[in-house]
Amino acid sequence: MSEIIVIANQKGGVGKTTTAVNLAASLAVEGKKVLLIDADPQANATTSLGYSRNDYEFNIYHVLIGTKKLRDIILKSEIATLDLAPANIGLVGVEKEYYDAGNTKGRELIMKKALAQVKTSYDYIVIDSPPALGPMTINALSAANSVIIPIQCEFFALEGLAQLLNTVRLIRKTINPRLEIKGFLPTMYSAQNNLSKQVFADLRQHFDNKLFKDMDEELIVIPRNVRLAESPSFGKPALLYDAKSSGSIAYQNLAQAIIA
Numbered sequence: 001m002s003e004i005i006v007i008a009n010q011k012g013g014v015g016k017t018t019t020a021v022n023l024a025a026s027l028a029v030e031g032k033k034v035l036l037i038d039a040d041p042q043a044n045a046t047t048s049l050g051y052s053r054n055d056y057e058f059n060i061y062h063v064l065i066g067t068k069k070l071r072d073i074i075l076k077s078e079i080a081t082l083d084l085a086p087a088n089i090g091l092v093g094v095e096k097e098y099y100d101a102g103n104t105k106g107r108e109l110i111m112k113k114a115l116a117q118v119k120t121s122y123d124y125i126v127i128d129s130p131p132a133l134g135p136m137t138i139n140a141l142s143a144a145n146s147v148i149i150p151i152q153c154e155f156f157a158l159e160g161l162a163q164l165l166n167t168v169r170l171i172r173k174t175i176n177p178r179l180e181i182k183g184f185l186p187t188m189y190s191a192q193n194n195l196s197k198q199v200f201a202d203l204r205q206h207f208d209n210k211l212f213k214d215m216d217e218e219l220i221v222i223p224r225n226v227r228l229a230e231s232p233s234f235g236k237p238a239l240l241y242d243a244k245s246s247g248s249i250a251y252q253n254l255a256q257a258i259i260a
Ligand SMILES: Nc1ncnc2c1ncn2[C@@H]1O[C@H](COP(=O)(O)OP(=O)(O)OP(=O)(O)O)[C@@H](O)[C@H]1O
Pocket: 011, 012, 013, 014, 015, 016, 017, 018, 019, 040, 042, 044, 129, 130, 131, 187, 188, 189, 222, 223, 224, 225, 226, 228, 229, 230, 247
């Protein structure tokens, strides 16, 4: 059975997609079979793996509305053990269906049903979610075993976190009792920046037992690293672009911590 991990934070631009893509790739390079699901209409995870709009006809939208099977939309990546379920802007249509369905139809469980079709085929399913606590994120959290919350080491980092944690709690209480917070992941950390250090210190103070540790028991922090920002424009995860970069190594450490 797959372990399903959602990358979520309703704040925009905190490193969700970067984390989803590079964690998925790093797990795959460790020999795990991985499916990356792009659940964001912005389709940044899809683009990050080198696919553009015209390369594929169907996407996760068609699966969620029931016209395609998940298996039939899956794309290959440059890494043999990493597959992608792509998104495109049409995915916003799911939101309308969700609200039209009202409260009656198990509308939170559409993603979970779709994943049931493939959950014996992968070791890990990693879901990239949009910057909102809307239908896609609710569906992803309802389907998942766990959630990783990237926290950008900048001002306002913890703003909105209470709302996200409340949503997780509510979903655990009503739809998905097994949902756990796998961890908080400090992203875009810069050691020269006092604000970065302050946010990291705050995280340690409040969530010390929910930070990831590497093999040497050091806390895992994703550094601000230009290679992580550049690699999507080459359609590659960082480890195929510059495996020795600090950003790529940090995500490889994260993958190893998760496997361990
Ligand atoms: N560790 C990092 N170092 C440098 N740049 C980074 C890092 N992480 C992310 N970025 C860059 O910051 C921007 C936002 O990152 P990303 O797209 O991963 O965030 P997001 O949370 O998925 O955004 P959205 O909420 O819009 O989906 C991107 O341009 C990305 O390349």
